[in-house]
Amino acid sequence: MINPSASGWIDKFFxxxxxxxxxxxxxxxxxxxxxxxxxxxxxxxxxxxTVNRIETKGWFKEEISKVALLNTLYDIFCLTNKEIRSEKFIEKAVSFYNQMHPQGFNILQKILPKNRLSLTLEKIIDERVQTNDSIISKNFSHLVTNALLFIDILAFRQYLIHDSIPEKYLKKIEETIVSIVTLGLNIKSNKSQYDDLLIKLFEASIRYSKFSKVSVQGFETLKLDYFTNELEKYYLIDIAGMALWSDGKIENDEIYFLHTLAEALSVSDSFVNQSISNTNDFITKHKKEIPYFNYSNPVKHFYDQTTQSVVTLISRNKNRLIKEIVQSKELMVLLAYSTRRDLDEKEKKKVKKQLLEICKTVPSLAIFLLPGGSLLLPILIKFIPTLLPTAFNENLDNE
Incomplete structure (x- = not known):
């Protein structure tokens, strides 16, 4: 029996x-x-x-994710290269991740050259499935991160075919996913104030590009003809259906949206019907096992839990945080102003930049520098002014 947290588990798996x-x-x-x-x-x-059943009783979610990612990567390797040698697969997988990991995602810097390739892949996969559990709601963060793991599978297929990842492939597919989710949520008849947050959560979960907001008017602006493989098309439809299911049901307008998306991707209506049915059956059957779907408004639950976590973290580091902030008069002024009026875009950028610099000096606040951390900054900015010295706020009144 393998233990995905013990060194050598990949060799034992095969x-x-x-x-x-x-x-x-x-x-x-x-x-x-x-x-x-x-x-x-x-x-x-x-x-x-797998060939032989793997018992996962007592495993952590991350351990299950690691084995699932390894197994799916291996399966696409076998399908694409028409061979089953695990040694060759491991070699290709390590080379693939070596090429794809973005700046700041320093997996390979942690790995000693003397390691066997299988041990190197273990460390890569371990890093890949990590989520910001200490801040972002574990149940949601893990769900979204896992759902987006299939991007690795699609990119690995491209790597196997071309011996490299096509330029901007990862950025393109990530931005397409976020754009499709955005379009889908916009057509909902019962819109929620938390729909925008759901989009931000998808944005925060992407790993391989710095998502830049674009104005998405319709499918024609997405240039979906870029995706020519059926796996890419199927995945885009399924991920859209999953996002639309976030409120517990799929309405007629949403069904029409999925069929329109399929038409733009040159995918049959029968696949869409199957996708809707499979998504509904899967979530309905396993809903009790997926805490995210157990709340009447899971995104609101996420937001409430996240806010409380950030407030707690800031409170624990209050003195150190104040000490760093008071050294920057400009930041103090802007934070104080933020309690009385909306900051303009230039001011917001200054606040964000200076706060991130402060987070670098306070180890406990390093979470704000990790992927997805930017999602938490508005909560940080909102709460910090309450920490400012009273005398400073009084002086501001006299300016």
């Missing part, structure tokens, strides 16, 4: 499974359906598509 050519997917459709059945597409893994 030794126990003994994959053969009879076990690998032979077509794109078979591969995708198998992956979808495991829950990997939905971010909640219920099983592994």
């Amino acid at each position: 030794a126990e499974q003994k994959f053969s050519e009879q076990n690998i997917s032979t077509t794109t459709d078979i591969f995708y359906q198998k992956v979808r059945n495991t829950g990997f597409i939905y971010g909640h893994i219920i099983a592994f598509d």
Whole structure:
């Protein structure tokens, strides 16, 4: 039995499974359906598509995610390269992640050159499935991060075909996902004030690009013809359906949206019907196991929990934070002004930049520098003025 938290688990995984050519997917459709059945597409893994059953009782979610990611990467390797050698797969996977990891995602810097490639891949995968659990609601963060892991699978396929990741491929697919989710939520008849936050959560969960806001008018502006493989198209439809399901049901307008998306991607209506049915069946069946879907408004729950976590973190570091802030008169003035009027864009950028610099000097606040941390800054900015010295606020009144 493997232990995904113990060194050497990848070698043991392949030794126990003994994959053969009879076990690998032979077509794109078979591969995708198998992956979808495991829950990997939905971010909640219920099983592994392996030769021998793997018992996960007592495992942490991250451990399940690690095995699922490894197994799915291996499956797409077998499908694309038409071979099953685990040694070759590990070599390709390490080279792939070495090329794709963005600046600041310093996985390989932590790895000693003398490590076996399988141990190197273990450390990469361990880093890849991590979420900001100490701040971002664990239940939601893990779900979204897992659902977006399939981007790795799509990019790995591109790498195997071209021996490199096409330029801007990762940025393109991430921005397309966020744009499609944005378009989908905009057509909802019962819009919620938390829909924008859901979009921001997707933005905060992307790993390989710094998402820049674009004005999305319709599918024609997304240039969906960039995606030519069925796996890419299927995934975009499924991830859109999952986002629309966030309020517990899919309305007629949302069904029409998914069919319109499919038409733009040249995907059949039958796949959309299957996607809607599979998504509904999966979430309905496993809803009790997915805490995110157990709240009447899961995004509101996330926001409330996150706010409380940030407030607690700031309170614990109050003295150090005040000491750093008072050294910057400009920052103090802007923070004080923010309690009386809305800051303009230039002022907001100054506040954000200076606060991030302060976070670098306070170890406990380093969470704001991690992927997704920018989502928490508005909460930080809102709460900090209450820490400002009273005398300073009184002086501001006299200016």
